[in-house]
Each structure stands twice: as C-alpha cells, then as structure tokens.
Amino acid sequence: MAELEVAKSTKKIYDTAQSKEHNAFHKLKEIGMEIAIIIFAVSVSIAFHNWSEERHEQKEVKHFLLGIKKDLRSDIAEMQGDLEAYKNQKKFFGYIAKIPNGQVADKDSIHLNRDFLFNFTGFNGNQGRYQGFKSSGKIGFIENEELQNDILDFYEEDVPLLITSTDFYKAQKLKYADFLFDHVQNYPDGNFLKMISSDPIKNRSKVYLSAVDQIIGNYTMCIKQMEKIITKIDHEYKH
Template identity: 60%
Template sequence: MAELEVAKSTKKIIESAKNKEISFWHKVKEMALEIAVIIFAVSLSIAFHSWSETRHEQHEVESFLKGVRIDLAKDRAEMSADIKAYKNQKKAFRYLGSLTKGQLASNDSLQHYAPYFYNFTGYGGNTGRYEGFKSSGKIGFIENDALQNSILDLYEEKIPRLSISTDFYKMQKLKFADYITDHTTDYPNGNLTKVMASDPIKTRSQIYLSAVNQIISNYEACIAQMEEIIKNIDSEYPPKK
C-alpha cells in the first residue's frame, strides 16, 4: 500500500513539474503536498513494519518464557531431590571421618551407606531451550531487564558454578573408589572394614564433607534463582488455572 502511494505521488510530482499551464508557486505547492504524502506513507510503513516485528519478537519471548517456566519447575524438583541425596552422602562421609584411631568401620554401617559412597549425583539440566534462544540472539528481546538479567545470571553464573563443584566432587569420589579397590583384599570378607577406617579414607571423607556443603549451597542458590524467575514470569504471563 505504501509503495502504491509513493508511486502515485511521485508520478504527480513529475506531472506537476512538466505542466506548463500552472504557475511556479502552484507547482511548488502541489509538489510539496505530494512529498508530504510520500514522507507520511514511508513513515507509516516503517512504523507498521516496526510494530509487526516487535509483536513477532514479543510472541517469541512469550513462548520462550512459558517454556522456561516449565523447564525450571522440572529442574527445581530435580535439584531438590539432588540436595537430599547429597545430604545422605554427607552423613555417610561424616561417619567415615568420625572413626577414631584403630577403630574399624562397622559392616552394618558400610552396607547402610554403600549407595552414597559410590553413586554419583549431578544436575542433568534442561538448558537446551535457553541455549537455543541465546544462540539465535534473541535474549535481548526480553524487555523486562530484571527478568532478563535474572535468567542470564542463572544460566551463565549459578548453574556453571554448580556444575564445576559437582564435577570436582565426582572426580574426587572416583579417586576414593579407586583407593578402596586398590587396597581391599578378599572382598567382601577381607580387610574392607580396615581400609574404610584408614587415615587416607578418613582424610578424604572430611574433605568431601566440606565439598558437599558447598555443593548443597550452590544447589540452593540455583533453586532460589529459579523461584524468582518463575515468580516474575507468572506476573507477566499468569499460568492458566
């Protein structure tokens, strides 16, 4: 439509310029009027295009944020379960670290805590939606600066910090398992209770306790951030009841 108006006005300007039957000032008035029409048509077209583009961007933002809300609700539940697992691991390693010199580990206690000595717990992460939106350069479309910053802080700061701490813990736990395997003979009736009460195991266990505390703290920071983001998204896009 704008292109048609521009074409019409341009044609009229040319016709006015060639018309020898009208005065110079009349030509100026007619040409000025048509130029004004052209400017208005172009400005209107630009404004409409901008509005349409912004509307499309905000539709993408809405779809992204509603999806992130679902992802974070799942992640929050997963992280809450992970925290419980790490608290159990904390109890297991606290037991080993508290054994006195010369005291053997209890078979019953080892059997009770066995799953926590060797199993690994880590955040799987539903980050695909965020990574896709970020890689397409659309994070800047989120007009709520506080919400945008909160999302960036979670995915670029808090979750990577959590992953670093859990990866380090996993690496140390593998060394712990290797030490037990290398020094245990005639399993399960051999010297396992002695190995589990040895100084290297007690020292490693005490280190794990502090590592687990840090990991739990990182989990809790992520959950708090997720709850803040969900709350902000709910305020903009109330969930359907």
C-alpha cells in the same frame, strides 16, 4: 498500500511539474503536498513494519519464556533430589571421618549407605532451549531487563559454578573409590570394614567428601534463582 501511495504521489509530482496550466507558486504548493503525503506514507509503513516485527519478536520471547519455565520446574525437581543426596552423603562421610582410632565402621551403617560410596550425583539440566535462543541472538528481545539478567546469571554463572564444584567432588570420590578397590580384598566382605575405617579413607572423608557445604549452598542458590525466574515469568504472562 504505502508503495501505491508513493507511486501515485510521485506521478502527480511529475505531472504537476510538467503542467503548463498552473503558475510556479501553485506547482510548488501541489508538489509540497505530495511530498508530505510520501513522507507520511513511508513513515506509516516503517512504523507498521517495526510494530509487526516487534510483535513477532515478543511472540518468540513468550514461547521461549513459557518453555523455560517448564525446563526450570523440571530442573528444580532434579536439583532438590541432588540436594538431598548431598546432605545424606555429608552425614555418611562425616560418620566415616569420625570413626575412633582402633575401631571399625558399623557393618549395618555401611551396608545401608553403601551406594553413597560409588554413585555420582551431578546436575544435567535442560539447557538446550536456552542455548538455542541465546545462539540465535534473541536474548536481547526480552524487554524485562531484570528477568533477562536473572536468566543470564543463572545459566552463565550459577550453573557453571555448581558444575565446577560437583566435578571437583566427583574427582575426589573417584580417587576415594580407586583407593578402596586397590586395597580391599574379597569385597564386600574380607577387609572392607577395616579399610573403610583406615586413616587414609577417614582423612579423605573428612577433607573432601563430608565438606560439601559449598555444593549444598550452590544447589540452594540455584533453586532460589530458578524460583525467582519462574515468579517473574508468571508475572509477565498471568496464566
């Protein structure tokens, strides 16, 4: 429509300029009016295009944020499970660290918690949607700057910090397991209880494996940040 108006006005300007029926003042007046029509038509066209583009961008943002909310709810459930596992591991390795010298670990306690010795807990998370939206350069489309910053902080700072702390823990736990397997004979019987009560194992338990307060703190911080983001998304889209 705007192109048609511009074409019509351009033709009228040309015709007016070529006309011999009117004086110069009349021609200037007519040409000025047509130029004003062209400017108005182009301005309206640009404004409509910008509005349409912004509307499309915000539809993409809404789709992304509602999807992220689902991802975060799933991640919260995973993190809460991980958090409980680390709290239990802290208790278990704390028990091993405090075994009195000359005594061996209680067989039943070790048997009940034996899985903590050799399994690994770490956050996997649903980052695909976020990474795709970020790599397409669309994060800046989120008009709520506070929400945008919260999302960036979570994925670019909080999650990497959590993963760094759990990776260090897993590395120490691998060394722990390797030491046990190198020195235990006839697992799970044999000298297993004696070895798990030995000074090297107690020291590792005390220094690395029971000292998981930082990891617990990182999980707690991430869960709070995710809940904060979900609350803000709910505020943006009340349903």
